[in-house]
Amino acid sequence: MTAATAPVTAPRSWRVPSAAGPARLLRLELRRSPMLWLLPLLAAAFYVSTYRPAMDNPPFWNIRSAMLQSHTMLVFAPLLAGVGAWVGSRDGRRGLADLVGVTAVPRWAGRLASWAAATIWAELLYLAGVAVLYGVTAGQGAWGGPLWWPVAVGATTVAASCAVGFAAGERLPGRFTAGLAALVVFLALAGGAFAIQDDATYAQIWPLNVQGPFPSDSYGIFHPYLPDLAIAQVMFLAGLAAAALGALGLPATTGSRWLRAAAAAVTVAGLAAAGTGTALAGTARLEANGMVIPALHDAASDRSAPYTPVCGQDAVPVCLQPAYRAYLTDVTTALGPLLGQLAGLPGAPVRVTQVAVTSVQSSPSNGIGFGPPVIRGRPAVLYLPLSGLTLPGEGSTPAAAFISNLREQYLPEIVNEFVGLPAGTGPNAVNGIGVGTGPGHQAQFTIAGALRLVVKLYLQQPPGGRLPPGAVAARPGGIASQQAAAARRFAAQPPAVRHAWLASHLAALRAGRVTLSEIP
Amino acid sequence: MTAAGVDRPAPELAPARAGGSGGPWRAGGAGRAGLRLAQLHAASRRALTCLLVLVACAAALRTALHWLPHTGVLSRQIPLTIEAGAAAVIGVTTRSPFGEPERATGRWLPWLRLALPVTLAGAAVGALAAGSASAQLAYGSVGLLRDVAGFTGVALLAAAVLGGALSWIGPIAYLGVTLPALSGNWATPWIWPARPPHDRGAAICAALVFAAGVAVITVRGARDSTRE
Numbered sequence: 001m002t003a004a005t006a007p008v009t010a011p012r013s014w015r016v017p018s019a020a021g022p023a024r025l026l027r028l029e030l031r032r033s034p035m036l037w038l039l040p041l042l043a044a045a046f047y048v049s050t051y052r053p054a055m056d057n058p059p060f061w062n063i064r065s066a067m068l069q070s071h072t073m074l075v076f077a078p079l080l081a082g083v084g085a086w087v088g089s090r091d092g093r094r095g096l097a098d099l100v101g102v103t104a105v106p107r108w109a110g111r112l113a114s115w116a117a118a119t120i121w122a123e124l125l126y127l128a129g130v131a132v133l134y135g136v137t138a139g140q141g142a143w144g145g146p147l148w149w150p151v152a153v154g155a156t157t158v159a160a161s162c163a164v165g166f167a168a169g170e171r172l173p174g175r176f177t178a179g180l181a182a183l184v185v186f187l188a189l190a191g192g193a194f195a196i197q198d199d200a201t202y203a204q205i206w207p208l209n210v211q212g213p214f215p216s217d218s219y220g221i222f223h224p225y226l227p228d229l230a231i232a233q234v235m236f237l238a239g240l241a242a243a244a245l246g247a248l249g250l251p252a253t254t255g256s257r258w259l260r261a262a263a264a265a266v267t268v269a270g271l272a273a274a275g276t277g278t279a280l281a282g283t284a285r286l287e288a289n290g291m292v293i294p295a296l297h298d299a300a301s302d303r304s305a306p307y308t309p310v311c312g313q314d315a316v317p318v319c320l321q322p323a324y325r326a327y328l329t330d331v332t333t334a335l336g337p338l339l340g341q342l343a344g345l346p347g348a349p350v351r352v353t354q355v356a357v358t359s360v361q362s363s364p365s366n367g368i369g370f371g372p373p374v375i376r377g378r379p380a381v382l383y384l385p386l387s388g389l390t391l392p393g394e395g396s397t398p399a400a401a402f403i404s405n406l407r408e409q410y411l412p413e414i415v416n417e418f419v420g421l422p423a424g425t426g427p428n429a430v431n432g433i434g435v436g437t438g439p440g441h442q443a444q445f446t447i448a449g450a451l452r453l454v455v456k457l458y459l460q461q462p463p464g465g466r467l468p469p470g471a472v473a474a475r476p477g478g479i480a481s482q483q484a485a486a487a488r489r490f491a492a493q494p495p496a497v498r499h500a501w502l503a504s505h506l507a508a509l510r511a512g513r514v515t516l517s518e519i520p
Numbered sequence: 521m522t523a524a525g526v527d528r529p530a531p532e533l534a535p536a537r538a539g540g541s542g543g544p545w546r547a548g549g550a551g552r553a554g555l556r557l558a559q560l561h562a563a564s565r566r567a568l569t570c571l572l573v574l575v576a577c578a579a580a581l582r583t584a585l586h587w588l589p590h591t592g593v594l595s596r597q598i599p600l601t602i603e604a605g606a607a608a609v610i611g612v613t614t615r616s617p618f619g620e621p622e623r624a625t626g627r628w629l630p631w632l633r634l635a636l637p638v639t640l641a642g643a644a645v646g647a648l649a650a651g652s653a654s655a656q657l658a659y660g661s662v663g664l665l666r667d668v669a670g671f672t673g674v675a676l677l678a679a680a681v682l683g684g685a686l687s688w689i690g691p692i693a694y695l696g697v698t699l700p701a702l703s704g705n706w707a708t709p710w711i712w713p714a715r716p717p718h719d720r721g722a723a724i725c726a727a728l729v730f731a732a733g734v735a736v737i738t739v740r741g742a743r744d745s746t747r748e
Binding site for chain 2: 038041045048049053071074075076078079082083086175176178179180182183186187190191193194197
């Protein structure tokens with residue numbers, strides 16, 4: 001047989017099936033990705049930045065979920081962008097760009113495989129960290145279930161950080177690129193924090209922003225977690241990643257015309273998604289349960305989450321959401337003395353019920369203000385918010401500090417509410433007694449001050465003690481001195497006398513028809 | 521290109537050789553040769569690019585200080601980030617393009633490895649101090665000196681462990697751990713950026729890390745990796 005008669009067969013060994021080539025390349029990249037070497041460092045960073053602070057907080061799903069977005073990403077995003085840039089600049093650093101440009105697999109697909117390998121390792125580590133933290137939280141008996149939207153934002157941030165860094169490395173290969181990419185991402189995150197504090201309109205899109213100015217313990221318990229902002233953030237981050245990766249396929253050397261057209265479409269779609277997410281975040285507004293974006297809001301999220309409250313056995317029972325079961329004794333200890341004084345009086349609360357918030361209002365510099373406890377309904381119920389308070393076990397806060405804070409922060413407001421002072425009236429105290437602005441208010445302030453004296457709540461100056469810095473001393477003979485004297489006199493009355501007087505005069509007191517001279 | 525010209529001296533060496541009867545060592549003296557050696561070492565480490573980045577960092581700091589509040593966590597976060605970036609860039613300059621063969625070239629290499637990062641760290645402090653002049657930098661120049669020195673030490677130690685090209689991971693990771701501490705009440709001096717500028721323990725820790733980083737880089741150099 002000669003060569004002339006040999007059967008002609010089509011060469012096939014170099015032909016790579018369209019899907020198998022990138023898949024095999026991905027397996028190779030997964031084995032050789034520098035991200036593998038960074039995993040121990042990322043794990044240590046996760047422990048220091050997220051796990052340890054999380055364990056310093058009580059086991060609430062909302063607190064720990066928020067950390068998985070804000071704390072973790074503050075460390076992960078710059079590092080991943082840097083490593084992404086390192087991976088992306090590999091061919092350029094080694095002078096292999098021309099060589100790999102003529103391989104069977106299109107260059108864009110090859111570059112995507114490199115990015116995907118690095119991203120897969122980073123995502124696996126992040127999700128492993130999430131699993132550990134959520135597993136420990138579940139083991140600690142947290143009420144409810146884990147929140148997944150902050151995890152979704154975190155996972156998308158991981159992919160976007162790798163993509164942005166990768167694109168930077170691909171375009172500008174060099175020894176400084178990786179470090180500078182990490183630095184730029186850090187500066188972008190810091191700049192976002194600055195913008196959100198400056199109340200910039202679109203700054204809510206900042207990936208470390210969980211629920212705007214809401215403290216992490218104030219959402220996701222009484223109502224379902226509002227995903228509006230998270231959806232916008234995922235859109236923005238996914239769009240950013242798509243735009244960065246799509247841009248890699250635009251140069252003429254990266255593949256066929258169709259492939260470049262697809263890359264262009266991906267880039268445009270990514271930019272559109274990022275822009276849409278940012279625009280939606282600009283419409284976010286503060287509501288009682290979290291940040292609401294009207295275009296994304298699901299009214300079903302506004303329904304209360306069902307639960308059976310945990311109640312104490314006192315005469316005026318304190319009922320808390322089951323997530324706060326561990327604090328029932330502390331809350332009862334803080335409120336008990338005052339509730340005992342008020343028990344049986346007309347309009348006095350017959351029960352204390354914990355609520356998420358009574359009202360919220362935004363304040364400058366991305367601040368938030370929560371309304372005080374309120375007494376509403378017939379029979380009257382004291383609605384008590386605990387959001388924003390430092391709970392026992394948070395950091396190094398002991399139970400005694402929580403009880404003290406709760407007393408000092410809420411008891412004056414409850415007393416003011418009870419005697420009919422306008423909401424938000426501060427103690428405005430002179431010698432521990434509020435100064436009334438009119439005859440009716442003078443009596444209300446005086447009784448409020450007397451009740452504070454009875455429960456030993458000295459906001460400004462204990463009897464016989466020193467005035468705190470900046471406090472105004474009562475002028476002898478002035479109205480403040482008269483109020484202070486009346487309050488001390490009333491507080492010194494036997495409990496039965498106080499109770500009887502309040503029972504008969506409370507309605508008039510609230511209406512502002514009682515004068516100082518009528519107080520026994 | 522052919523091999524015809526490979527035995528010719530490099531253009532920059534030609535005048536030195538031509539100018540004297542015995543080459544640069546006799547003609548210019550050891551000082552001139554040492555200067556030339558330092559120049560070549562700096563060029564191989566991309567020191568000029570590093571200096572340009574440091575100038576950019578100073579400009580960024582100046583711009584940031586114009587907008588930043590004078591108090592609060594943000595007044596520390598962004599300057600610290602820029603300081604960490606400057607240190608990361610200094611760490612990257614420790615990477616040698618020659619790898620192990622360079623270690624057999626003579627006894628001056630450790631001195632060159634000592635001089636370059638120290639000089640660049642000084643340049644970083646100077647540039648950032650100039651950038652923050654006439655603006656209110658939280659923790660002032662003392663804090664700046666301490667933080668840049670500490671970050672540079674972390675970068676140099678990372679260069680010894682991970683290699684010069686990946687040394688940026690050290691200061692960036694340390695910064696990531698530090699930033700939450702700014703709003704907390706961490707008392708350990710090893711998180712020196714979260715401590716007041718006149719905290720002696722924090723200053724000692726930063727100085728120790730800087731000294732350790734410089735010592736390791738001087739003696740061992742950055743880790744060489746054949747895979748880069």
